[in-house]
Amino acid sequence: MSPSPDVLCRELQATVGPTHVLVDPDMRAGYETDWTGRFHGASRLVVRPGTTHEVAAVVRICAAHNAAIVTQGGNTGLVGGGVPRNHEVIVSTARLTRCDAVDTAASQVTVGSGVTLAAARNHARAVALDLAIDFASRDSATIGGAVATNAGGSRVIRFGTMRAQVAGIEAVLANGEIIGSLSGLPKETIGLHLPSLLCGSEGTLAIITAVRLKLVPWYRHTATALVGLPSLAAALDLLPALRRELAQLDSIELLMPSAMSLVCEHLQRTCPIPVDAGAYLLIECAGNSDQHDELMRVLALHAPTNATAVATDETARGRLLELRDNVTTAINHRGVPLKLDVALPLGVLSQTTADIEALINRLAPKSTLINFGHLAEGNLHLNTLNAGSADATITDQVLQMVIARGGAISAEHGIGIAKTHWLVAQRGAAEVDALRSLKASLDPHKMLNPGVLLPEA
Template sequence: MTQALAERLAGVVGPDHVLVDPAVVEGYVRDWTGRWRGDCALVVRPADEGQTAAVLAEVAAAGLRVVVQGGNTGLVAGGVPEAGDVLLSTTRLTRIGPVNPVAGTVVAEAGVTLAALQDFLRPHGLELPVDLAARESCTVGGMAATNAGGIRVLQQGMMRSQVLSVDALTVDGRPLVRMHPLVKDNTGYSLSALLVGSEGTLGVITRLLLRVVARSASRAVVLLGLPGVQAAVDVLAEMRVRVPQLRAAELVDDACLRLVLAATGEPDPLPRRHPAHLVLELADGPAGLDRLLTALAGAGVTDDPLIDLAAADDAAGVRRLWGYRDRITESVSAFGVPHKFDLSVPAARTAEFVERCGALVREWPTRDPLSGRSPRPFFFGHLGDGNVHVNILDADPRDDALDDAVLTLAAQHDGSISAEHGIGRAKAHLLRLNRTGDEVAAMLAVKRALDPDGRLGRALLPFDGARRPG
């Protein structure tokens, strides 16, 4: 069946875009962390919506499951297929435009990377308000499917706030949603909004109408070294009142900073080590930096002998300071296969959670079978919206009990087991920690209405297709 299907799909997309060679397919069946690995019958890469519809119709006729994948930057195995699945890659859906500067919108196909979209918008003086460290690889379709957040949620909101409308197809290739080029359209249920955050389980997004904003000509950044996480929370509380235009507020603990310095060879940005660091960003270069420093002085931060500060208002300096935050993920992966967690907790409980989670990890009885070392925790994230990323090195990659313990601890602190990366397959069995039985039943009812045979995706919901990958 696979050979016959591959030949039919080659007739749709061309033989160069139906991949069956295991060496080539390997890059599609292993997730970004290296921890989750799957398998698939083949990878198919359509070039437009027409080809995508035809591919879906052929796969449906063959009775196989489809897993949609964008840039493969997911961290919860949502895009990891299993043997017999067809992996549909959106990486050739890369058309952008038109841009409407009056309405503040742009149209982009699902496979457009965030970096490519920002490059396209730059000459128009515009930008997508969402920014992620994986900007060179992540796609706007995947960002919508996971309701991605990133470093500017504090001011601009998550991806759901930027998606006005989409084109999407059903699992068998029929039109599900048609994009309307309007900022306001309240004609019935918003199926586009339903697909945002659905993790590729309800429909296949092919094109999006996105909200864009004026691009900042320059930025100002301050990196603070602080006595602890609670001090970072307290400073941020002051700054949100004193500087309402704050664009970003990022937490970086000392362990993360040390890892970045070791991986990159960059110099320490501050004269002393600190348990926690806070990266603050404001627009408008020198004027923005003046506002930031004035606000910090008014809050008594700059006179505190326990606090150190580095600042920049030029492009090179801003990139350098942001690099200490942006390069955490790649630095963690340079030292092993991590356990990665994307959690949110209320601001009032952030410091408590970090302390208790750190203790849990350091006292965990299972060691890395290769190095023999005990697990080490690393904490960073988007402090402005309560999003804490927990990365753990030197833990057995197969130790699912450690995952469950960390996620359960987040729920016990009134938090969420998924702030922005999604549920995927890695967390589906713990959805009950944040959702009631009635809520899960309602989600399953929507799933069955749009995909009655359960053949689209393997993420999100605790049914047969959401098993943890091996």
């Protein structure tokens, strides 16, 4: 028989201190609803351990009381994986904020999983290094959350996703054992690579407590161009030249007209380039010398259009980048969107985007679709507002179309609870069974994030 919640609470209080166990509904509320407002549920309590050993003790206490856990970092995830569903205990990583001295020879640093992307970046920049991952929720999203979701963002074209930034990991298993290594050896062939296993595991296999991060140079010269192109197809036509000729290419962000007009309205600005383009690209080059001339040369050659704004100083670049950074917030100001984050092979991206637009228009004629994404990875963020009762049908038909055309139902946000239903269609029954076996061996009592990522058998 399970002991009463009070016993669990008292044991947790004795482990982490009474102020770090939140039972009051008002105190818990911020942890129980996701960033979009779409996913929410009541928790049993919130516990905020301050060290890896406290995390291990918390997990052991929860296991002894048969209390399932939802791990939460910055709560900026967009697929509902970090909020409770069934009175779980929320383990918040907010106090796991160690920031070790940067190892400049190895170009690595060890940080706690609760450190935000912005804090890790600032820490690295203090010694002229940088974090390779960047996206708009950087002030709240944590390193642990970014690893758990294998986050992407704007610089994937140059440095890869979060998976590529992890040189070592420390984590607590469902039985309370601490595993992993933070030595960060670049060459280490001694069996399965634990960081790879935990990247994208969305809190279902272990609680990540610290990460050894690879760092990259902090480039002091960045040029940012906003380019308007007639269509998404024209933007894709530009891609080979950008990749081939811009050695310091750092990012290519895509805003479709719906996203550009919404964000301009939200920021009360006019679009910096005077056209009604069919697609907008924010292109960045970053290096150790001035990037302006090279970027302009390539654009003049391959995208000879008046619809270009280029900035190199921080203020002017910031004015261009805020257009991309504020799209998600602008959408949320309009209402709770249906969010789909998909990736498609570049060869079918333009046609599939048109087909998805037509599909959503047919299924929910009164809805508004706002598209943006990361062009080089074929990553589209499809946000539908006012879809009404068509939400489920839109999700199903769009994801089936994406799978049929060789795409991915999640490019960077993860599966969470939003997309478990389509995992078998995407990965096949045999592969999902293998993932279930892995989960069962590491977490036989379904303690960690039950219901997330893997569909019920």
